[in-house]
Amino acid sequence: MANFYESYPTSWQTVKRLFSYLKNYKTILLLSLTMTIISTIMEVAAPIVMGSILNHVQSAMTAQTSIDFKYVLQTALLLTGLYILLALSKIVVERSLVRLSQSLIRIMRMEVSDKIKKVPLSFFDQHSTGDLLSRITNDVEAIGRNVQLSVSQIVNSMLMFVGIIIMMVFISPILFLVFFITVPLNILATKIIMGRSQKYFRAKSERLGAMVGYVEENFTGTDLIKAYNYQDQSNEEFRAFNDRLFDVSYRASFMAGILNPVMTFIGNVAYVLIAIVGGLLVVNGTIMVGDVLAFMQYSQNIRRPIDVIAEMANTLQETIASSNRVFQFLDAPEEVENTSHRIEGPIEEIKLDHIGFEYEQGQPIIRDLTLTVKQGETVAIVGHTGAGKTTLVNLLLRFYDVTRNRILINGIDIRTVPRDNLRSFFGMVLQDTWLTQGTVYDNILYGKVDATEDEVIQASKQAHAHHFIETLPNGYRTVLNEDATNISQGQRQLLTIARAFVSDPDILILDEATSSVDTRTEQLIQQAMANLMKGRTNFVIAHRLSTIVDADKILVMDQGDIVEQGSHKELLAKNGIYTELYNSQFSE
Numbered sequence: 001m002a003n004f005y006e007s008y009p010t011s012w013q014t015v016k017r018l019f020s021y022l023k024n025y026k027t028i029l030l031l032s033l034t035m036t037i038i039s040t041i042m043e044v045a046a047p048i049v050m051g052s053i054l055n056h057v058q059s060a061m062t063a064q065t066s067i068d069f070k071y072v073l074q075t076a077l078l079l080t081g082l083y084i085l086l087a088l089s090k091i092v093v094e095r096s097l098v099r100l101s102q103s104l105i106r107i108m109r110m111e112v113s114d115k116i117k118k119v120p121l122s123f124f125d126q127h128s129t130g131d132l133l134s135r136i137t138n139d140v141e142a143i144g145r146n147v148q149l150s151v152s153q154i155v156n157s158m159l160m161f162v163g164i165i166i167m168m169v170f171i172s173p174i175l176f177l178v179f180f181i182t183v184p185l186n187i188l189a190t191k192i193i194m195g196r197s198q199k200y201f202r203a204k205s206e207r208l209g210a211m212v213g214y215v216e217e218n219f220t221g222t223d224l225i226k227a228y229n230y231q232d233q234s235n236e237e238f239r240a241f242n243d244r245l246f247d248v249s250y251r252a253s254f255m256a257g258i259l260n261p262v263m264t265f266i267g268n269v270a271y272v273l274i275a276i277v278g279g280l281l282v283v284n285g286t287i288m289v290g291d292v293l294a295f296m297q298y299s300q301n302i303r304r305p306i307d308v309i310a311e312m313a314n315t316l317q318e319t320i321a322s323s324n325r326v327f328q329f330l331d332a333p334e335e336v337e338n339t340s341h342r343i344e345g346p347i348e349e350i351k352l353d354h355i356g357f358e359y360e361q362g363q364p365i366i367r368d369l370t371l372t373v374k375q376g377e378t379v380a381i382v383g384h385t386g387a388g389k390t391t392l393v394n395l396l397l398r399f400y401d402v403t404r405n406r407i408l409i410n411g412i413d414i415r416t417v418p419r420d421n422l423r424s425f426f427g428m429v430l431q432d433t434w435l436t437q438g439t440v441y442d443n444i445l446y447g448k449v450d451a452t453e454d455e456v457i458q459a460s461k462q463a464h465a466h467h468f469i470e471t472l473p474n475g476y477r478t479v480l481n482e483d484a485t486n487i488s489q490g491q492r493q494l495l496t497i498a499r500a501f502v503s504d505p506d507i508l509i510l511d512e513a514t515s516s517v518d519t520r521t522e523q524l525i526q527q528a529m530a531n532l533m534k535g536r537t538n539f540v541i542a543h544r545l546s547t548i549v550d551a552d553k554i555l556v557m558d559q560g561d562i563v564e565q566g567s568h569k570e571l572l573a574k575n576g577i578y579t580e581l582y583n584s585q586f587s588e
Contacts, residue, residue, distance in 0.1 A: 014323045015316075018143070021107060025100055029151070032096040036156050039089035042082045044163035047297040048171075049079050054290030093152045101148035105140055111330055112136045118334040121399040122359070130213020135329050138208055139322035146319040154312050157305035164302045171295050172287055178277050179299055182270040189262045190313060193255055200252035202321040207248055209325070211241040252318075260307055267303040274299050341416045343409055347425055347506040347537060348375045350396075351411075356404030357395060357560075365391050366402075366560035373553070378538040380548035382581060383557035389541050391560070393509055396539070398422055427505030429529065431543075433492040435484040440469055441476040443484075443495055447503035459501035463528040465494035490525065497528045508533060511541045545582045554578065 022029055053075050060067045112135065124132075168176045218234055278292035352371040358364045366388050373379050381389045394400050395407060398419050406413045414422050427447070435443050444456050451459075456476070460466040468491055472478040484492050500508065510529060526547065542548045549568040556564035556571065556578045564571055564578050571578035 011316075011320050014320050014327065017327060018147070018319070018323050021104055022100065025103060028096050028100050032093050032100065032152060033155055035089040035092045035096070036152050037159060039086050039093065040156050040159040040163060042086040042089070043160060043301070044167060046079060046082050046086075047294045047301065048167060049075060049082065050294065050297075052290065054288075054293055057290075059288075097148045097152055100151070101144040104147055105144035108140045108143065108326060109136060112140070112326065115330055115332070115334075119332050120335045121394070123332060125359070128210065128213035130211075130215065130217065131209035132329065134205075134209035134212040135325050138212070139205060139325050142205075142322040143319055143326065146315045146322075150312050150315060150319070153308050157308040157312070161302060161305040161309070164298045164305070168295060168298050168302075171291050171298075172278075172281070174281065174286075175274055175278055175292075175295050178273050179270050179302075181273070182266050185266045186263060189266070190259065190309075193259045193262070197252060197255035197317055200248050200255060201317045202324070203248040204245070204252050205318075205321045205325055207241075207245040211238075211245050214238065214241050256311070259311065263303060263307050267300070270299055271296065335419065337418055338416045339418050341412050342421050343412055343414075343417050343425065345425060345506055346375065348410055349373070349408075350507070350537065351408040353408060354405045355395070355402045355407060357391065357400065357402050359400075364560060366395075369560070369562055371555065371562065371565075373537060373539075375537055376535065377552040378533060378540065378550075380540045380542045380551040380554045381557060382542045382545060382548070382554060382578065384581075386559075387557040388560040389557055390511075392557070393511075393539065393541065396507075396509070397426060425506040426509060427500040427503045427507070427532075428509045429493075429496050429500050429511065429532070430509075431511040433484070433489070433496050435480055435492055435495060437480060437482050437484075439474075439476065440472065440478050440480065440495065443480065444476075444498045444502055447499035447501070451502050455502055456498075460498045462501050462531050463494050463498035464524045465491070465498045465528070468494070490522075493525055494528060497525070497532055500532055506537060508536045508538045509541075510538060545585055556581075 053072055057067060057072075116132075165176075168179065214237065218238070274292075274296055278287065278295065281287040282289055282292055350371075350373040352369055355366060355369050356364060357366040369392070371379075381392060383389055391400075395402055396414075398414055401415055406415065408414070409422070409425075436446065441453075441456060444459060445451055447459075448455070457466065460469055460476075468487075469476055469478075472487075480486060487495075510533070540548055540551065542551075542554075548554060551568065553565060554568060554571055555562050556576075558577065564574060564576050566574070572582065
């Protein structure tokens with residue numbers, strides 16, 4: 001995974017793939033390009049029309065005849081019409097490109113959101129959450145913004161550059177040769193600066209992701225940072241991330257910003273040379289003043305498309321860097337689904353057949369674990385931290401797949417069934433309560449989206465949550481804020497139990513969650529859990545051994561293996577690891 005994530009496709013591959021997103025917006029793109037061509041023609045034509053007025057005045061003064069003000073007025077009106085048409089075409093272009101870019105952003109964010117649900121859980125173990133957030137927000141936004149700027153400006157600049165070159169040659173080949181002397185300098189400067197800026201834009205995107213990840217972690221743990229007086233150290237760590245980002249951002253911005261002054265200097269040199277040579281040609285009668293002024297205006301106007309192309313080159317580097325980061329995530333390996341079998345309820349037997357598992361190759365977490373659980377049994381899993389309790393649950397739910405042998409449910413290898421089919425038989429109440437930002441009703445409904453209102457209320461009553469919900473300002477329609485901090489820890493836990501009730505699972509996974517609540521709330525939670533476990537197959541990750549004395553089977557895990565198993569009385573009689581754990585919790 002790591003090697004894949006560090007790979008970068010070529011710039012051309014990235015640009016080609018990016019523009020493949022625009023194939024569904026051909027009409028908008030065609031309209032934008034058409035109006036860009038029209039606006040470019042207007043811009044190229046304006047100086048020569050303006051120059052014709054000066055040529056007419058010069059000719060009248062040279063021949064000592066009267067100025068044809070009707071011709072001057074008509075030409076001025078034509079020039080005004082050109083500028084009006086230019087403005088209207090640019091409005092259409094900008095409106096079209098805004099729609100195009102925002103549509104692109106919407107599509108890419110939908111793809112990233114969909115991809116998040118398809119990558120294996122191991123992917124998130126190996127990559128920073130903040131970096132992934134940066135890809136879905138900053139990088140996608142940068143792509144949309146830059147596409148909006150680039151599509152019209154690059155086309156406009158290239159057409160304008162070609163059109164101005166044609167008009168300059170038409171006006172005076174001699175002056176064009178004078179101007180052409182400076183073109184190689186422009187090309188050389190652009191090539192050198194672009195070559196150095198690309199690596200800085202790539203590093204900028206990566207370091208921005210790292211900083212967003214750090215900030216996200218610190219916002220989540222603000223209370224702990226303050227509780228442990230870690231503010232100064234946290235500020236130092238943030239300063240280090242910020243300084244590293246500043247370094248590459250400064251270099252990227254400097255390389256992008258230095259191009260324009262260099263181009264301006266080269267353009268001013270050309271302007272001076274044209275003015276000198278043009279003046280000499282006017283004195284010799286080779287060219288008219290209006291044509292020289294038009295040529296000088298063209299020489300200034302051509303700087304803009306050159307500047308824009310140079311600026312867009314830097315923008316393109318940023319776009320490619322951001323696109324690479326988004327595409328790398330979209331190309332990440334997905335969970336492999338095997339749909340050759342389906343599990344049909346009820347769940348009669350769960351069998352772990354000498355399974356082995358390792359997160360990293362060569363470092364086994366579970367070596368050889370065998371277990372058979374019958375319908376309706378309650379299995380408690382105990383052991384020291386790191387013994388493999390949570391890993392076992394992750395394997396049952398196929399958050400990870402076993403690396404050796406198999407897990408069978410009703411005699412079917414769970415790797416041969418769709419994950420949604422497997423997980424539809426499971427309900428979970430974990431130590432870390434997870435509630436969404438929404439109403440209490442919606443959070444309970446999360447367990448079964450098609451549940452009726454009566455089912456939701458009944459589930460709440462069974463979970464001993466109905467009473468406190470009714471005391472909330474808007475009852476079941478009370479909106480929980482971010483992290484559900486407007487209700488207590490115990491109330492949050494009761495809602496997760498109600499959510500499990502409404503899902504009515506065959507298999508229940510419980511991770512005791514009463515350590516941070518008061519005695520009265522703990523009793524309610526224990527009663528609710530006892531109600532929830534009735535008639536189901538239960539896996540209980542036990543922290544307080546006093547809560548599992550009635551379990552049908554207790555598994556004592558150590559370094560990924562079951563070292564003891566049996567009932568509470570049987571394990572105490574063995575006077576082994578379980579006895580040691582049990583006595584340690586009740587020692588004076």
